[in-house]
Structure formats: structure tokens, C-alpha cells
Amino acid sequence: MTELDTATQRPDLPAAWTPAEVEAELYQRWVDRRYFEADVKSDKPPFTIVLPPPNVTGSLHMGHAMNHSVMDALSRRRRMQGYEVLWLPGMDHAGIATQNAVERDLAKQGLSRQDLGREKFVERVWEWKEEYGGKILDQMKRLGDGIDWSRERFTMDEGLSRAVQTIFKKMYDDGLIYQAERIINWCPRCQTALSDIEVDHSEDEGELVSIRYGDGDASIVVATTRAETMLGDTAVAVHPDDERYQHLIGTEVELPLTGRRIPIVADAHVDPKFGTGAVKVTPAHDPNDFEIGQRHGLPNLTIMDGRATITANGPFLGLDRFEARPAIVAALRAEGRIVAEKRPYVHSVGHCSRCNTVVEPRLSLQWWVKVETIAEAASAAVRDGRTKIHPAELNKRYFDWTDNLHDWCISRQLWWGHRIPVYYGPNGEVVCVGPDDEVPTGEGWRQDEDVLDTWFSSGLWPFSTLGWPDSTEDLKKFYPTSVLSTGYDILFFWVVRMMMFGLYAMDEVQPFDHVFLHGLIRDQYGKKMSKSKGNGIDPLDWMERYGADATRFTLLRGTNPGSDMAVAEEWAAGSRNFTTKLWNATRFALANGATVARALPAREELTAADRWILDELDALVSTVDSNFEAFQFSRACEALYSFTWDEFCDWYLEIAKVQIADGRAEATQAVLGHVLDVLLRLLHPAIPFITETLWTSLTGGESLVVADWPKASGAERDVDALAEIEGLKKLATEIRRFRSEQGLKPGQKVAGKVRGACCVGLTDQVPSVRAMTRLTEPGEEFTVSATLEVGLPKGAVKVELDLSGTIDVAAERKRLAKDLAAAQKELEGTTKKLGNEAFLAKAPAEVKAKIEERKAVAESEIARINERLAALPEA
RNA sequence: GGGCGUGUAGCUCAGCGGAAGAGCACUCGGUUUACACCCGAGCGGUCGCAGGUUCGAACCCUGUCGCGCCCA
Incomplete structure (x- = not known):
């Protein structure tokens, strides 16, 4: 140890690596030295990643840990390669999720948000955010994220709110945002509209009830899983070509329980093979029925309010939808109108993705984004390669979405979020206000009550965080971003929106060059991790016990484009x-x-x-x-x-x-x-x-x-060096194998001679082989009690050992027999191939040469081993 | 119903036309002057099934069965 080069070496490494004790300190040192802060003035080429903003309510789970490991690895490598790296952090205000969290808190004190009123409630949410929000940021530091904390953003901060208002106004003026009355997904608990992607579908047990409308020849049977909606029926529809109902088309039947007469209409969208081929039409409470209603000029009769309580006059007034359903079925049954009942009937039911309440389709006036043109642009950017999706197999799914996107409902009846910047005047004026416009004031003016879908602001993330709508230095230097990394499960929730907004706002410049989509984390049996299954693993627990490095390595080691990983x-x-x-x-x-x-x-x-x-x-x-x-x-x-x-x-x-x-x-x-x-x-x-x-x-x-x-x-x-080391490995492994099978203790030193190494070019490797296999120099009294031969490409090396006694002949026979069997199998296979004329005629020369060499090696091995076997004493 | 993906060692997966691989688990042996969170040796697979293409198939094609995901 006297040769230590003390000039460079600092031999102060502790005996053991104790990550939990030292990682935080190392991280702080990086932050203090401002390694992660991007310099907008730098001449280096930019490399930008925006962090998918976690919900302000969130905490770090395995999915985050995986995604962060990816982003950090990508950006650290680029930084080392000489790029000016910007990894920009921030959080999402998460409209419904956050509002629900604060409402739950309030409920503990017996309060509702209405008790506080809008202004006070929103204040309360901000307070909540300051106190509890953003735990995840500290957890990210724990993981080692090399992120630029000086540029942290929040979707509701001043700059981003300005970006939201700017783009809303621009799209409004371009006719891309409009108001319309349509059927939307409504959560009766959250009391708000939901977009399609905020609705989760599951196969639930319900009932399918067949009801006879009308009497005698003029009667028609319809089936429904939501009997209570019959109060709002304004027609019955059949397929125009359906033979069974030709005589009824254009006539009217009496709607039971109401005495109303409703028409029977013909509509090509009715599936004549499903049920009786006749469907009840409730335009105000079903999206398909709404469209039928539009086509036939039917009235939209709303019979339920926002809490899913029946508002239709009569005996069911005031009942909840789930109370009304059996009550109405009972009433129909009493009139002898129930033809069939199937219970349970399993069918797909939509649930609010935030609170799991069954979603109620509801006719209401909402704000919409017209997606046609911007979705086309989003599609084009991937088709022409401006943005590349990894893995490319997911392109198709991306196109499926961009090509079939419905207009996007962006208004939410919540209080926490960006309020829609539209004002209504006393004389029916409607004014959309940009961030620098004056807000109309005075008697009778009021602002739209609704806020925007959370995804509206997060869709602006790749450029709003860089200062848009202002033409900032950051925006010029760091847009478009280099890579967006996220799980494939939110390709459509978020990525498509960012593409649409980015291309629209940034003059067709794509928001990112590459989209990396990783898979989902599963448990060791390949099951999705979930709270209900209780099979979730907390990455913080891993970091505490194994270290952030080990956690990251585990996740990266299982990460390939698009494929899930089990941990x-x-x-x-x-x-x-x-x-x-x-x-x-x-x-x-x-x-x-x-x-x-x-x-x-x-x-x-x-x-x-x-x-x-x-x-x-x-x-x-x-x-x-x-x-x-x-x-x-x-x-x-x-x-x-x-x-x-x-x-x-x-x-x-x-x-x-x-x-x-x-x-x-x-x-x-x-x-x-x-x-x-x-x-x-x-x-x-x-x-x-x-x-x-x-x-x-x-x-x-x-x-x-x-x-x-x-x-x-x-x-x-250097192929010669490679061959030598391969020879060394083979030689050492074979000697170890022989020792192990002869029952020698691994550490036991054995006198031995290695013969013939020079003939196969391994002379230089013999000392290492001897050390690795515990061979000592033969002394005066060296007597060979065991010999093994190791077949190498250039010939065999013979190793003579003094085991101070007889060898285990049975074990040696077994070892040789195994080698012999392998060599024979090899000989058989290669001989067969070389005897095949078609192979000889068509296979490339190098393949043939390889097989010939293998055959020769097998032959010499067989001869050698047989000789050894013959030389062994009888057992 | 449509689309995508996937079935390889006990488990999780890699390999995707020319000799079946890894990690973990398992068995045996180890106080080897870095490491037992280790070292050495070993066990373990007709690559879901059936056809086809090819000189040659885990790999390409067709069918079939199972599973997963997305969209209806």
C-alpha cells in the first residue's frame, strides 16, 4: 500500500455505503452549486424536459419514481454531453381532486363549500395548498431529480393563468371555443360536468326491464336499464326497415304513468337485432337519444336535476334516481306493463373518475373546444415526424384518438380553477376578456360562473411554463422541448392536448421532439398495483432501506418503451x-x-x-x-x-x-x-x-x-486478447468445476501443474488461472494423482493435480460422461447438417465453416474424453 | 364487436432466421488478504398448441387456445 498516489486519491471512503445517511447531503451540494439551473444565455445546445406536473394533492408513487428515473437519467446524460439542460418542475392545481380534498376537510367541521361562499372557499384551497400541497416535491429531491428549482411553476400561478386567459381569448376569437347545449357526463356528487376521459367505465350489475308502451296492436315493447328515465321519453324509435314495426311508424303511443302521447319514429341508428328492436328515446338524458331527438325534432324533456333527483311532476317528484327506479318499475308492474325483467343484468356503467359516483348523462349548456382543425394538426405533427413517439407502435393509438376526437367539454361547475373569462351584460352582451383587456363593470354585468377543465391549463404546460404568451428568452432557447416522458396511460388525457395547444399557440412548432411512453408498474405477479388490492409498494420505503440509487436502478432496469414492468x-x-x-x-x-x-x-x-x-x-x-x-x-x-x-x-x-x-x-x-x-x-x-x-x-x-x-x-x-481471456475463463472454470466435483473445499490449496498452455497461447494467463483456482507450485514430493484436460479451440491444456490421495472416480466418470454426452450431441447435430445436401448448396460459406469447425471440435473432444475415461481406474 | 400487444427455466423477463439466455428462487460446497448485500459449482426449458414457408424457425406466415390493454 506504500505505492498509493496520495496526490489524487482520497482514501476516505467508509467501509460501507449507507445511502439513507448521505444521499440528501449530496443532493443539497448539487443544488447549492446550482448545477441544475439552466442558463438561458448559454451557447450550448438546449435539452429541455418539462416535468409532467403532479397533482398538488399527490405523493410520489412507483409510477412517478419510474418516470422521474427516466427523465433524470436522460437529462444527466445530456448535461454530461455538453447540452444546456433545462428540466422544469411544477404542479397541477388538479381541479376536482383538490376541491374534493378541501371539501372533505370542511365536512369534518360540518361545513360545505356553499357555507363559505365562493371567494372564501377558494382562499381556503390556497391555504390548503400552502400547508399540505406539494409534498411530492421533497420526495423528488430524495430521488435525486436534477431539476431546476428556480423555475418551478404552478398551473394556477399568475403567469400560467395569464397564458390560460390568452389562449382562451384567442381560441374564442378564432371560433374554436363556443358554448352549446348538449348531453354531457354529469357527476351528481361533484355537481359538475366531466369530459369523456374523466369517466371510468366498469361492468356493473343492474337490471334490464322490458316495458310495453301502448295497448293491443298499437303496442310496442322497449327495454331499458334506467327505467326512471321513461318519464322523460319523447318518442320510441325503430329501424326504418324493420318489418315488425312498419305499421306503427308515424303513429303515437301513450307513455305509461304520464298519459302523454309520444310518436314512434324511424331512425337508422337503431339496432334492430338488439332486444325488441324498439328503443325508448329520452333526449335530455341520453347522448344517443339526444341525437335521435335532434334528427326528428323531438322536445328535450328534463326530468332530473343536478343531484339526480326527479323533477317531473307526479308521484315520483323528489325521489333520488336510484329510489325512483324501483318505484317506477313497481308502478309499471302494477299496470301490467312489465313484459320481462332481467336481474342482475351486467352492463357497462360510467363512474366519475374522482369520486366513483355513477355518472348521469345530462343536457346542459357548456363550453366546448372545437377540436377538428387542431386535432388534425396534432396528427400531422406525428405523421410527418416532427414529433416521434417511442415506441412507434403507439402511433396508431395516437392517430385513433386524434382522428376521432369529439369536441372537448372544458367547462366545470367547480370553484377551484381558472374561471372562464367571459362576461355577460345586462342586455344580453357576451364579452370574452383577454388578460390585458378591461373587465366590463357596472350594473348587470357578471362573469361566467364556471371554471376550466384542469387539462386545459396543463395542456399549455410545455410553453406556458417558459413564459408564453410573452416572447421570453426561455421560450426562444428551450422550446420546443426535447422529450416528454410519461406513461402510455395518459397519452390521450394529456399528450394529445399538449400537441393540439402547442401547435396552435406556437405557429405549428411541436411542443416536443420525442414522446417517450413507458409502461405501468405491476407487482411481482404482473398485477396492476392498486390501493384496493393492497399490492402497492412505496418508493420512499425502498429509498429508505435500499437507497435512491437502488430504487432508480431497479426501475430503469425494467424500463423499455411501452412495456409494463413487474417489480x-x-x-x-x-x-x-x-x-x-x-x-x-x-x-x-x-x-x-x-x-x-x-x-x-x-x-x-x-x-x-x-x-x-x-x-x-x-x-x-x-x-x-x-x-x-x-x-x-x-x-x-x-x-x-x-x-x-x-x-x-x-x-x-x-x-x-x-x-x-x-x-x-x-x-x-x-x-x-x-x-x-x-x-x-x-x-x-x-x-x-x-x-x-x-x-x-x-x-x-x-x-x-x-x-x-x-x-x-x-x-x-483486439481479437487475440479476447481469445486469451476466453481461454483463461474456460480454463479456470473447468478447473473449478473439477475441484468442486471432486469435493475439494473452495479455499483448499492444491499443488498442480498446468501443461500445454504455451501451445494454445495462454502462457501469460497461467499465473492468474493458478491464483483463481488455488493451485500452488508443485514441491519436491509432487505426485500426480489427478489429471484433467480442458479442450480449447486451439487444443487441450492438461492440468495435473496432487490431491494427496486417490480421486473420486465415480464423480470424475460422471463429469466426463456429461461432457461426452454434450460433445456427442454436438457431433450428431453438426454431422446431420453437413450431410444435408440442400444445406451445403444453399447455406452461406461462413455458416458452413462454422459448423465444420464445431464438428471438428466435437470429434476431438469425444476422442479426448474417451481416452480419459479409459485411463480411469475401475470404480 | 374493432384494434393493439403478449404467451420462452418455479417467478419476472431478454433474445426475434444460423450453437436456448439473465436476474431472482432452488441444490451442493465455502471464515478464499474487496464484497456472506459475498464467492465457486450445479439443477432447471420439445421457446402455448397445430400446420406452413425455408437448407435451417423461439424468431417469418396461417390457424387455434389463453392472457392483457385500448376503443366501441
């Missing part, structure tokens, strides 16, 4: 083991003088092992780099893992021990230092904390965060 405790433990391995290996190398202070010796001065590990490293750089470029994080991590553990630790470090002891210390220490230097750089985007600690210790450098990303040399690999 379990064992995976995280395995990643922790990996970090421990890296820690111990680096400490060991440092203790043996690994250094970057000396230049790498010229290639011809290096051993085959040195050249081999440097070639492997070079290949690793290429592999990691290209996989990062293609968002193939799993492959990049696998390559890093197997290089670190299987090649560097298991083989090169063992060889290095021998080289250092044999007087090649200087060169070996330089190689060790170089390999670790490059390896730690490559690992840094995935596991920033431990690599930072090890690398600064190894190199004395300032920080890996701002270190250079390695480049592959592109040099051809």
Missing part, C-alpha cells in the same frame, strides 16, 4: 447488492492504487487482460450510449450490470491482483483507474449518488454531474 422487493434488494458490489470493487481498486493521475500506458505495453477489459469497456460505452439514445434503458442497465459484475469484478479484478503482485502494478493501477473512471461516468445517469461519491474519491474531480460523458473510441477490438 418486487427482491428486485430492489438486487439493485442494492449491485451498488454494494460497485462500492466494494472501487474501494478495493483504490486500496490497490487505482489512479487516473497516470496516463494509460501505450497499448503494446499492456497485458492481454488489460487490452481485453479496455475493449470491453469501449464496447460498453457504445452499447450504453446507443441504448440511451433509443430510450432502451433496460438494455443499457443490463449492459452496465453485467460489465461491472461479470467482467470487471469477477475476472479483471482477480487478474489485476495477480498483475499487481507480479510487478505490473503501475500499468494495472492506471487501467483500473481508467476503467472505473469511465464506468462511473456511464453509471451516473442511472445511479447518481454512489457514483458521485466514488468518482470524486477516485479522481479528485469536482462532480460527476458536470463531468464529460465518455465516447467510444471506435477502435477495432
Whole structure:
């Protein structure tokens, strides 16, 4: 240890890596040094990621942890490559979710939002946000996110509110935002309209009731799962070609319980094969019926209010929809009008995605975004490659959406959100107000009561956060953003909206160049993680016990475009083991003088092992780099893992021990230092904390965060060195196998001779092989009691051992028999192939040569093994 | 009903035309001068099934069964 190069090395690494104790400190140091703050004045090329803003009510779950690991790895690599990296953080005000959370709080005090009134309630939400909101931001720091905290935004902050108002006004003026009375999804609990994507469908048990309208020849039977809506029927519809009902089309029937007479209309959209082929038409309470009503000029009769209480005059007035349903069925039954009842009847029912209440289709006046043109633009940007989706297989789903998008209902009957900037005057005036316009005041003027869908403001995120509508330096430098990373489950919720708004607001410049869509996290049996199943794993728990690095590595290791990943405790433990391995290996190398202070010796001065590990490293750089470029994080991590553990630790470090002891210390220490230097750089985007600690210790450098990303040399690999090390591996493994099967303890030293290494070019590797297999120099009294032969491409190496006694003949026979069987199988396969004339005629020459070589090797192996078997004494 | 994807070792997955792989689990042996969060050795698969294309198929095609997701 006297050779330590104290100039660069700081041998102060503790014996064990204790992530939970040191990661926070490392993170703070990065933040203090302002590494993550983007410089808008920089000449470097920009690399921008906007963080998908988590809900202000949210906390970090595995899905976030995965997505953040991806974004952090991407941006750390780009930073090392010399880009000016901006990763911009922020949060979403999450309209319904946040309002519900605060309302729940109020309810505990026996209060409702109406008790407070609008202004006070909104104040209360802001207070709530200050106190409880944004927990997730601290959790992101824990994970190591290299994010620019100086640019944090909130969808309701002043600048973003200005962006919302600006685009609303622009779209209103362009005729892309309008008001219309239509059937919308209504949540009777949240008391608001919902867009299609805020409705979750599930297969629920309900009832299917068939009701006879009218009597005798003029009667017609309709079936419904929502009998209570019959109070609002204004027609019965049949298919125009339906033979059964030709005589009824154009006539009227009496609607039971009401005495109203309603027409029977013919409409091509009725499916004659479903049920009786006749449907009741309730235009005010069903989207399809609404359209039928429009086509036939039927009246829209509303029979329920916003709380889903019956408002139709009569015996059911004031009943809740679920009370009214059985009551109405009972009343119909009493009149003998129920023809059939199926119960339970399983059918698809929509639920509010926020509170799970059954959604009620409701006719109401709402604000809409006309999507046709902007959806076309969103589609075009992907079709012409301005934005690339990874994996490309999801393009089709994207197009399915952009090509079939319905107009988007953007008004919500909530208090928490961006209020619609439209004012109504006393004489029927309607004025849309931009951010710099004067708000009309005076007698009789009032603002629209509704707020905008949360996705309206988050759809502006890629440019509103950079200062739009102002033409800011940030916007010029960092738009369009480079990558949007998110789960494929919100491709449509959010990505499509950002595309539409971004292209519209930014003169057809796409909001992002690449969209990376990762999969969902599942449990170890491939089941979706969910609260109800109780199979969720808290990433904070992993970070506490295994470290942020191990958590990140686990998630990145399973992340490929579009594919889900299963995780379990064992995976995280395995990643922790990996970090421990890296820690111990680096400490060991440092203790043996690994250094970057000396230049790498010229290639011809290096051993085959040195050249081999440097070639492997070079290949690793290429592999990691290209996989990062293609968002193939799993492959990049696998390559890093197997290089670190299987090649560097298991083989090169063992060889290095021998080289250092044999007087090649200087060169070996330089190689060790170089390999670790490059390896730690490559690992840094995935596991920033431990690599930072090890690398600064190894190199004395300032920080890996701002270190250079390695480049592959592109040099051809040294095939001779590779062959030598492969020979070394085979030789060592075969000797170990022999020892193991002979029952020798792993640590037991055995005198032995290695013969014939020179003939196969392995002379230089013999000392390492001897050390790895615990062979000692033969002494005076060396007697060969066991011999094994290791078949190598260029010939066999013979190893003679003095086991101080007889060998286990049975075990040896078994070992040889196994090898023989394998060789025979190989001979059989290759012989058959080479006997096939079609193969000989059509297969390429290099394939044939390969098979011929394999056959030759198999033949010599068989001969060799048979000889050995014959030479063994009888059992 | 339409679309997409997927079935490979006990589990989770990689490989996607020329010798069946990894991690975990399992078995055996280990106080090896980095590491038991470790080391060494080993066990384990007719690559869902049936046809076809090909000199050659886990890989391409067709059909079939199972599972998952998205949209109706």
C-alpha cells in the first residue's frame, strides 16, 4: 500500500455505503452549486424536459419514481454531453381532486363549500395548498431529480393563468371555443360536468326491464336499464326497415304513468337485432337519444336535476334516481306493463373518475373546444415526424384518438380553477376578456360562473411554463422541448392536448421532439398495483432501506418503451447488492492504487487482460450510449450490470491482483483507474449518488454531474486478447468445476501443474488461472494423482493435480460422461447438417465453416474424453 | 364487436432466421488478504398448441387456445 498516489486519491471512503445517511447531503451540494439551473444565455445546445406536473394533492408513487428515473437519467446524460439542460418542475392545481380534498376537510367541521361562499372557499384551497400541497416535491429531491428549482411553476400561478386567459381569448376569437347545449357526463356528487376521459367505465350489475308502451296492436315493447328515465321519453324509435314495426311508424303511443302521447319514429341508428328492436328515446338524458331527438325534432324533456333527483311532476317528484327506479318499475308492474325483467343484468356503467359516483348523462349548456382543425394538426405533427413517439407502435393509438376526437367539454361547475373569462351584460352582451383587456363593470354585468377543465391549463404546460404568451428568452432557447416522458396511460388525457395547444399557440412548432411512453408498474405477479388490492409498494420505503440509487436502478432496469414492468422487493434488494458490489470493487481498486493521475500506458505495453477489459469497456460505452439514445434503458442497465459484475469484478479484478503482485502494478493501477473512471461516468445517469461519491474519491474531480460523458473510441477490438481471456475463463472454470466435483473445499490449496498452455497461447494467463483456482507450485514430493484436460479451440491444456490421495472416480466418470454426452450431441447435430445436401448448396460459406469447425471440435473432444475415461481406474 | 400487444427455466423477463439466455428462487460446497448485500459449482426449458414457408424457425406466415390493454 506504500505505492498509493496520495496526490489524487482520497482514501476516505467508509467501509460501507449507507445511502439513507448521505444521499440528501449530496443532493443539497448539487443544488447549492446550482448545477441544475439552466442558463438561458448559454451557447450550448438546449435539452429541455418539462416535468409532467403532479397533482398538488399527490405523493410520489412507483409510477412517478419510474418516470422521474427516466427523465433524470436522460437529462444527466445530456448535461454530461455538453447540452444546456433545462428540466422544469411544477404542479397541477388538479381541479376536482383538490376541491374534493378541501371539501372533505370542511365536512369534518360540518361545513360545505356553499357555507363559505365562493371567494372564501377558494382562499381556503390556497391555504390548503400552502400547508399540505406539494409534498411530492421533497420526495423528488430524495430521488435525486436534477431539476431546476428556480423555475418551478404552478398551473394556477399568475403567469400560467395569464397564458390560460390568452389562449382562451384567442381560441374564442378564432371560433374554436363556443358554448352549446348538449348531453354531457354529469357527476351528481361533484355537481359538475366531466369530459369523456374523466369517466371510468366498469361492468356493473343492474337490471334490464322490458316495458310495453301502448295497448293491443298499437303496442310496442322497449327495454331499458334506467327505467326512471321513461318519464322523460319523447318518442320510441325503430329501424326504418324493420318489418315488425312498419305499421306503427308515424303513429303515437301513450307513455305509461304520464298519459302523454309520444310518436314512434324511424331512425337508422337503431339496432334492430338488439332486444325488441324498439328503443325508448329520452333526449335530455341520453347522448344517443339526444341525437335521435335532434334528427326528428323531438322536445328535450328534463326530468332530473343536478343531484339526480326527479323533477317531473307526479308521484315520483323528489325521489333520488336510484329510489325512483324501483318505484317506477313497481308502478309499471302494477299496470301490467312489465313484459320481462332481467336481474342482475351486467352492463357497462360510467363512474366519475374522482369520486366513483355513477355518472348521469345530462343536457346542459357548456363550453366546448372545437377540436377538428387542431386535432388534425396534432396528427400531422406525428405523421410527418416532427414529433416521434417511442415506441412507434403507439402511433396508431395516437392517430385513433386524434382522428376521432369529439369536441372537448372544458367547462366545470367547480370553484377551484381558472374561471372562464367571459362576461355577460345586462342586455344580453357576451364579452370574452383577454388578460390585458378591461373587465366590463357596472350594473348587470357578471362573469361566467364556471371554471376550466384542469387539462386545459396543463395542456399549455410545455410553453406556458417558459413564459408564453410573452416572447421570453426561455421560450426562444428551450422550446420546443426535447422529450416528454410519461406513461402510455395518459397519452390521450394529456399528450394529445399538449400537441393540439402547442401547435396552435406556437405557429405549428411541436411542443416536443420525442414522446417517450413507458409502461405501468405491476407487482411481482404482473398485477396492476392498486390501493384496493393492497399490492402497492412505496418508493420512499425502498429509498429508505435500499437507497435512491437502488430504487432508480431497479426501475430503469425494467424500463423499455411501452412495456409494463413487474417489480418486487427482491428486485430492489438486487439493485442494492449491485451498488454494494460497485462500492466494494472501487474501494478495493483504490486500496490497490487505482489512479487516473497516470496516463494509460501505450497499448503494446499492456497485458492481454488489460487490452481485453479496455475493449470491453469501449464496447460498453457504445452499447450504453446507443441504448440511451433509443430510450432502451433496460438494455443499457443490463449492459452496465453485467460489465461491472461479470467482467470487471469477477475476472479483471482477480487478474489485476495477480498483475499487481507480479510487478505490473503501475500499468494495472492506471487501467483500473481508467476503467472505473469511465464506468462511473456511464453509471451516473442511472445511479447518481454512489457514483458521485466514488468518482470524486477516485479522481479528485469536482462532480460527476458536470463531468464529460465518455465516447467510444471506435477502435477495432483486439481479437487475440479476447481469445486469451476466453481461454483463461474456460480454463479456470473447468478447473473449478473439477475441484468442486471432486469435493475439494473452495479455499483448499492444491499443488498442480498446468501443461500445454504455451501451445494454445495462454502462457501469460497461467499465473492468474493458478491464483483463481488455488493451485500452488508443485514441491519436491509432487505426485500426480489427478489429471484433467480442458479442450480449447486451439487444443487441450492438461492440468495435473496432487490431491494427496486417490480421486473420486465415480464423480470424475460422471463429469466426463456429461461432457461426452454434450460433445456427442454436438457431433450428431453438426454431422446431420453437413450431410444435408440442400444445406451445403444453399447455406452461406461462413455458416458452413462454422459448423465444420464445431464438428471438428466435437470429434476431438469425444476422442479426448474417451481416452480419459479409459485411463480411469475401475470404480 | 374493432384494434393493439403478449404467451420462452418455479417467478419476472431478454433474445426475434444460423450453437436456448439473465436476474431472482432452488441444490451442493465455502471464515478464499474487496464484497456472506459475498464467492465457486450445479439443477432447471420439445421457446402455448397445430400446420406452413425455408437448407435451417423461439424468431417469418396461417390457424387455434389463453392472457392483457385500448376503443366501441
